[in-house]
Amino acid sequence: MAFQGTDTYVASDALRLAVDAAVALERPLLIKGEPGTGKTLLAEELASALGSRLITWHIKSTTKAQQGLYEYDAVSRLRDSQLGIEGVNEVGNYIKPGKLWEAFESDERAVLLIDEIDKADIEFPNDLLQELDRMEFYVYEIDRTVRARHRPIIVITSNNEKELPDAFLRRCFFHYIDFPDRETLQQIVAVHFPDIESRLVAQALDVFFDIRDVPGIKKKPSTSELVDWLKLLMADELAREALYDRDPAKALPPLAGALIKNEQDTGLLERLAFMVRRQQSARR
Amino acid sequence: MFLGLFETLRRHGVPVTLRELLDLHAGVERGVVFADSEAFYRLARLTLVKDERYYDRFDRAFAAWFEGIDNLDAAIDALIPDDWLRREFERSLSAEEKARIESLGGLEQLIETFKQRYAEQRERHAGGNKWIGTGGTSPFGAYGYNPEGMRIGQDGSRQRRAVKVWDERRFRDYDDSRELGTRNIKLALRRLRHFARSGAGEEFDIDATIDATARDAGLLNVRTRPERHNAVKVLLLLDVGGSMDDHVHTCEELFSACRSEFKHLEHFYFHNCIYEGLWRDNRRRHQRLSTFEMLRTFGNDYKLIIVGDAAMSPYEISHPGGSVEHFNDEPGGVWLQRLAAKFERLAWLNPMPAASWERTHSTRLIRQLIGDRMYPLTLQGLESATRELIH
Numbered sequence: 001m002a003f004q005g006t007d008t009y010v011a012s013d014a015l016r017l018a019v020d021a022a023v024a025l026e027r028p029l030l031i032k033g034e035p036g037t038g039k040t041l042l043a044e045e046l047a048s049a050l051g052s053r054l055i056t057w058h059i060k061s062t063t064k065a066q067q068g069l070y071e072y073d074a075v076s077r078l079r080d081s082q083l084g085i086e087g088v089n090e091v092g093n094y095i096k097p098g099k100l101w102e103a104f105e106s107d108e109r110a111v112l113l114i115d116e117i118d119k120a121d122i123e124f125p126n127d128l129l130q131e132l133d134r135m136e137f138y139v140y141e142i143d144r145t146v147r148a149r150h151r152p153i154i155v156i157t158s159n160n161e162k163e164l165p166d167a168f169l170r171r172c173f174f175h176y177i178d179f180p181d182r183e184t185l186q187q188i189v190a191v192h193f194p195d196i197e198s199r200l201v202a203q204a205l206d207v208f209f210d211i212r213d214v215p216g217i218k219k220k221p222s223t224s225e226l227v228d229w230l231k232l233l234m235a236d237e238l239a240r241e242a243l244y245d246r247d248p249a250k251a252l253p254p255l256a257g258a259l260i261k262n263e264q265d266t267g268l269l270e271r272l273a274f275m276v277r278r279q280q281s282a283r284r
Numbered sequence: 285m286f287l288g289l290f291e292t293l294r295r296h297g298v299p300v301t302l303r304e305l306l307d308l309h310a311g312v313e314r315g316v317v318f319a320d321s322e323a324f325y326r327l328a329r330l331t332l333v334k335d336e337r338y339y340d341r342f343d344r345a346f347a348a349w350f351e352g353i354d355n356l357d358a359a360i361d362a363l364i365p366d367d368w369l370r371r372e373f374e375r376s377l378s379a380e381e382k383a384r385i386e387s388l389g390g391l392e393q394l395i396e397t398f399k400q401r402y403a404e405q406r407e408r409h410a411g412g413n414k415w416i417g418t419g420g421t422s423p424f425g426a427y428g429y430n431p432e433g434m435r436i437g438q439d440g441s442r443q444r445r446a447v448k449v450w451d452e453r454r455f456r457d458y459d460d461s462r463e464l465g466t467r468n469i470k471l472a473l474r475r476l477r478h479f480a481r482s483g484a485g486e487e488f489d490i491d492a493t494i495d496a497t498a499r500d501a502g503l504l505n506v507r508t509r510p511e512r513h514n515a516v517k518v519l520l521l522l523d524v525g526g527s528m529d530d531h532v533h534t535c536e537e538l539f540s541a542c543r544s545e546f547k548h549l550e551h552f553y554f555h556n557c558i559y560e561g562l563w564r565d566n567r568r569r570h571q572r573l574s575t576f577e578m579l580r581t582f583g584n585d586y587k588l589i590i591v592g593d594a595a596m597s598p599y600e601i602s603h604p605g606g607s608v609e610h611f612n613d614e615p616g617g618v619w620l621q622r623l624a625a626k627f628e629r630l631a632w633l634n635p636m637p638a639a640s641w642e643r644t645h646s647t648r649l650i651r652q653l654i655g656d657r658m659y660p661l662t663l664q665g666l667e668s669a670t671r672e673l674i675h
Contacts, residue, residue: 017316017323023311170301
């Protein structure tokens with residue numbers, strides 16, 4: 001089988017190969033890249049392309065590795081024992097399976113997305129080494145080993161907020177989603193908006209790449225922001241007109257809020273525009 | 285089989301281990317890639333490299349290794365200008381690329397070789413590949429590449445032949461060869477964790493529950509307790525500007541590691557030496573906070589970390605009016621003593637190598653003033669500093 005991208009997702013050759021290799025060799029695939037380049041989307045699209053179930057485990061700063069395996073609800077059990085509810089002797093009734101368990105026990109091969117692994121504590125990845133390696137873990141409370149019936153396809157995303165430990169990295173395949181070039185972006189736009197005017201795309205991409213090239217910009221606008229911006233532009237005739245006869249002395253492109261998410265960057269662009277204006281008036 | 289590649293990578297400083305090499309073998313064995321050098325390059329990068337920082341080094345190593353293998357025809361179609369394009373082409377080459385061409389026997393010969401190979405290749409691939417059918421008039425259109433990384437030609441990735449993919453070195457920016465990653469800093473700072481329970485009870489407390497339940501004659505009495513948080517308080521004073529500009533990167537890393545590690549982190553900036561005013565934001569450094577106020581605001585349970593190279597004129601420490609920026613009524617040394625008296629847990633981190641400290645008069649003075657608690661801004665230094673700060 002080979003992952004080809006989908007109707008709504010444009011995958012580069014390198015990414016396709018990465019997915020194929022990870023599936024064939026049954027290794028977790030670690031995806032990094034600028035925010036908004038479609039890291040999380042990859043798992044969703046992969047699951048829909050393979051027709052398998054997607055299990056998502058969102059990682060937060062308080063997430064513990066154990067929560068992905070299972071949780072033992074001692075409080076409910078104590079309460080039930082007080083009330084004399086049936087089944088309280090059976091400890092298994094109070095074990096709540098986590099996302100990994102769910103993925104391991106799935107009847108068919110599932111896609112497990114471990115999203116934003118860098119958000120968790122610095123030790124978090126180390127606590128999952130054995131589980132990801134052998135695809136099994138042991139539940140003390142019920143004395144049972146949970147083994148993967150079908151090794152799930154594991155996609156892990158990271159935003160580089162914390163570096164990951166070497167031992168963890170060794171077990172993964174690593175792919176860095178490079179920022180797409182203009183051609184690829186055009187494909188992506190075409191996938192999202194099949195009947196968009198080509199003039200709008202060309203203009204918008206010019207502005208988009210100009211902004212990305214501004215030296216010192218803090219948060220470069222990314223693919224998902226471009227898509228949002230185009231969506232707004234398509235809905236707003238006036239903004240579109242403003243984009244077409246764009247004057248370099250005007251600070252911000254129309255509806256810039258969709259592209260620029262940071263007041264420092266807004267200030268930077270305004271300063272640049274101010275300099276352009278001054279140059280123009282000096283020339284006059 | 286790929287031992288040559290493995291060795292080349294290690295020589296170029298890409299951290300690869302046997303395990304990853306075996307992965308690559310497994311990938312090739314399973315037929316993930318077959319007879320396609322570009323795909324092989326991608327598979328090798330996927331399995332052997334674990335951080336985008338090393339992509340550039342990997343590209344260089346791969347190119348070096350690949351050049352040694354001459355029976356792969358993909359190595360040829362890198363440089364194929366026609367006569368009318370040659371000048372344009374030469375202008376766009378960088379010095380190192382020119383040097384490489386020279387080493388391959390000069391441009392002329394290379395083009396000859398290429399043309400031969402191209403003819404063979406054309407026959408072999410006839411019909412299968414679109415660009416051969418349409419190409420031929422404009423070399424740049426046909427091979428889809430110019431050495432500056434511009435891609436011309438539209439039929440997908442075929443044009444982006446393997447050699448050029450790694451020779452593009454698109455990940456040059458990510459390779460910063462930094463010695464001290466933030467992960468290491470964070471691990472070093474972990475020693476400073478001081479766990480305390482405060483706030484709302486969220487965690488189930490088994491011991492207290494058993495206790496309370498037993499006391500209630502077996503009637504369940506659930507107890508919770510607050511989760512543990514790192515309660516250590518850190519006050520960070522950073523020297524900025526002047527001689528510290530060389531160390532900006534290291535300091536930024538330390539700062540970002542501290543920011544994510546400590547909840548109670550306060551930071552201030554100073555220039556060269558600490559005087560009566562500090563500031564929080566470098567762009568508004570004229571909105572100063574009086575150092576007295578700082579001393580009053582933060583209790584002595586804060587651990588004080590000063591980051592600076594301690595390289596200044598000795599007068600800045602010893603004489604009033606010694607500051608390079610303004611007239612100070614009291615010498616910097618007095619302020620340092622006040623800080624040292626207030627904050628028992630104090631460490632000075634110096635980005636300069638420890639061997640050079642003795643040579644700087646001001647560094648010696650400061651070490652005396654703070655009781656020799658100066659540590660180099662390296663991992664070992666950071667560890668000794670945390671040991672000093674913890675008790």
